[in-house]
Amino acid sequence: MKLSMERGALLRAMNRAQSVVERRNTIPILGNVLIEAEGDQVSFRATDLDIEVIDKARAMVIHAGATTVSAHTLHEIVRKLPDGAMVELSDDASAGRLEVRAGRSHFSLQTLPREDFPIMASAEYDCDFSCPAPVLRRLFDKAKFAISTEETRYYLNGVYMHAATATDGPVLRCVATDGHRLARIDAALPEGAERIPGVIVPRKTVGELRKLLDDDEAIIAVSVSETKVRFATPEVTLTSKVIDGTFPDYSRVIPTNNTRRLEVDAAEFAQAVDRVATVSSERSRAVKMALDEDRLVLSVNAPDSGAADEELAVAYADERLEIGFNAKYLLEIAGQVDRENAVFLFNSSGDPTVMREGNDESAVYVVMPMRV
Template sequence: MKFSIERAALLKAVAQAQSVVERRNTIPILANVLIEADGNDVMFRATDLDIEVVDKAPAMVERGGSTTVSAVTLHEIVRKLPDGAMVTLADDGTAGRLSVEAGRSSFNLATLPKEDFPVMASSEYTSNFSAPAPTLRRLFDKSKFAISTEETRYYLNGVYMHVTDSEEGRVLRCVATDGHRLARIDAALPEGAEEMPGVIVPRKTVGELRKLLDDDDMEIAVSVSETKVRFATPQITLTSKVIDGTFPDYSRVIPMGNTRRLEVDASEFAKAVDRVATVSSERSRAVKLSLDEDRLILSVNAPDSGAAEEELAVAYADERLEIGFNAKYLLEIASQVDRENAVFMFNSSGDPTLMREGNDTSAVYVVMPMRV
């Protein structure tokens, strides 16, 4: 195998591959990237046995072939090469070595047999459809903050992507919750997605997927089966196992009878919460919201470190209410608001609070209160 490739294209492909590779590996081959050169393209494939990413890059292939080499080492080398360099990778197929040359730099890396590299079995996908990158980006970006990190409740360690009915008709919906807060985001149902099975996309996959979604003009091909999900662009294919578990009935958590309505400038609110939370004790980081007519007082009282208070002008016309929240949860939810105003719907100081962006019901957040 021998090919030459531009440094920028090589770096992009290897960066995607090495981020999938697990740092602490008991199986040496899983630390490697499989490089396959054929025609005018080179494929870079990496896996941790749960996720597989394949990145295709254009190259001048002198001699076809394939080998595997440490993903992290190759990435570090390419990252440190000068911009605009042409990089030549070659192996003679026998010595178990890969040479990497660029300008006056040359490296000789150990390889492992390509036959040992595990390729993820292709699944029979029951549903195939395309969705614009901005649509998928919004669905996952706005929901991923609520993914649980509790290993015991493994079925909450991802984003539940499914098709359901809403007030607007059939929608593609992403939901995540950790029991303290919940995010539910809807998008128009793409053509061909009607029969898609509901799947829980793991946290790591959501992070890797984000790298595919930066181009606003890109259409992403999505394929879903009961056990796997695949997202593909012309250059990159990301395949992942889904979490084998049942996502809880989240609709029971979303309050429907909350009538006390607070409207507040989202960015002013987030900044004020951040300021007063500076003095709260790290363990609970509780912030109290005291609501009166068109007035909101945010306060923190931490006996060990001090107290803080800030007043905001808001739109609120209901009876007085005092309610406490974890500052981190409030900040994360407020930071999801793209529009100017956030609308909070309260019931009482002990009931879950609902938050949305203005009158838009396609993104709904729920946060549980704290005793303060």
Template sequence: MKISIERGALLKAVAQAQSVVERRNTIPILANVLIEAEGEGAQFRATDLDIEVVDKAPAMIERAGATTVSATTLHEIVRKLPDGALVTLTADAAAGRLTVEAGRSNFSLATLPREDFPVMASSEYQSNFTANAAVLRRLFDKSKFAISTEETRYYLNGVYMHVADGDGGKVLRCVATDGHRLARIDADLPAGATDMPGVIVPRKTVGELRKLLDDDEMDIAVSVSETKVRFATPDITLTSKVIDGTFPDYTRVIPQANTRRLEVDASEFAKAVDRVATVSSERSRAVKLQLDEDKLVLSVNAPDSGAAEEELAVAYSDERLEIGFNAKYLLEIASQVDRENAVFLFNSSGDPTLMREGNDQSAVYVVMPMRV
């Protein structure tokens, strides 16, 4: 195999590959990227056995072929080459080496045979549809903060993507929760997605998917089966196993009867929470909210480190309420608000609190209170 490829195109492809491979693994081939050169360009494939990413890049192919080489090492080399450089990759199967040449730089890397590289088995997808990148980005970006990191509750270690009943009919919905907070985001149901099985997209896959969704104009081909999900652009295909488990009935924890309504400037609220939380104890990070007529007082009282208080002008006309929250959870939820105002709906100091972005019903957040 011998190919010449522009440094920028190679860096993009190898960066995608090296972020999928596991740094520490007992199977050496899984640290490698499979480079396949044929026809008009080259394909770069990487996997950790749960996720597989394939990135196509234009290249001048002098000699077709394939090899595998350390994804991290190749990425580091290409990253340090000068912008605009033309990189030549030459594989010598007999010697088990890949030569990387650019200008006066020359590297020789150890390779492993391409036959050893595991390729993810193709799946029969029950549902195939197309969704705009901006729509998918909103669904996953606004929900991923609530993904649980507790390995014992593995079925919460991802975003539950499914078809649900919304206010105006069926919607494509993403939900994530860790038991302390919950995010539920809706989008219009794309054509062809009606029969999609509900799947839990793993946390790592959500992170890798984000790299495909930067171009607002781009449409993403989505394929879903009971065991796998695939997202594809013209250049990159990301395939992932889904979490084998049942996502809990999240509708039961979304409060329906919360009537005490607080409306507040979202960015002012987030900044104020951040300021008073500076003195909160690391362990509890507790912030108290005291609500009275058109007034919100945020306070922290940490015996070890000090106390803080800040007052905000808000829209609130219900009876007086005191309620405590973990500052980190409040900040994460407030940072999701794209609109100017956040609306909080309370019931009592011991019940879950609901938050929306203004009057928008398509994004709903729930946060559990804590004793302060």
């Protein structure tokens, strides 16, 4: 194998490959990226046995072929090369080395046989549809903060993607929860997605998927089966196993009878919560919200470090209410609001609270209160 390609294109491909590869591997081949060159194209394939990413790029292929080399080492070499450099990769199979040349720089890297590289079996997908990148980006970006990190509840370690029925018709829905907060995000159901099996997309896959969704013009081809999910553009294919578990019935924890309504400027609210939480040495310290007519007082009382309070003008017309929340959870939920105003719906100081973006019901958040 011998090829030449521009440093920027090679760096983009290696960025995706090395982020999938785990830094510590008991199986050496899993630390490598499989490079396959043919025609005028080169593909870079990396896997951790749960996720596989294939990145295709244009290249001047002098001799077709394939080899595997350490993903992190090659990525670091390319990252440190000057912008605009032409990089030549040539494989000496008999010596088990990959030669990397750029200008006056030369590196010789150890390779492993391509035959040893595990290829993720292609699945028969139950459902195929296409979705604009901004739609998928919104669904996953607004849900992922609520993914659980508790390994014992492994079925909560991802985003549950499925078809559902909302008040205005069928939707593609993403839900995440860790038991303390919940995010439920809807988008119009794409054509062909009616038969989508409900799947839990793992946290790491959600992070890798985000890199595909930056291009607002991109259309993502989505394929789903009960065991795998695949997201693809013409250049990049991301395939992942899904979490083998049953996502809980989240509809039971979304309150429907919360009638006390608070409307507040989302940016002002987030900044005020951040300021009063400064006196707390622990980010999880409860922030108390004291609500009276058109008035909200946020306060923190940390006996070991001090106290703080701040008053905000709000729209609230119900009876007086005092309720406490984890400051970190409040900030994360407030950070999801794209519109000017956030709407909180309360029942009592001991019941879950609902938060929406204005009157938009396509994004609903639930947060559990704390004792204050």
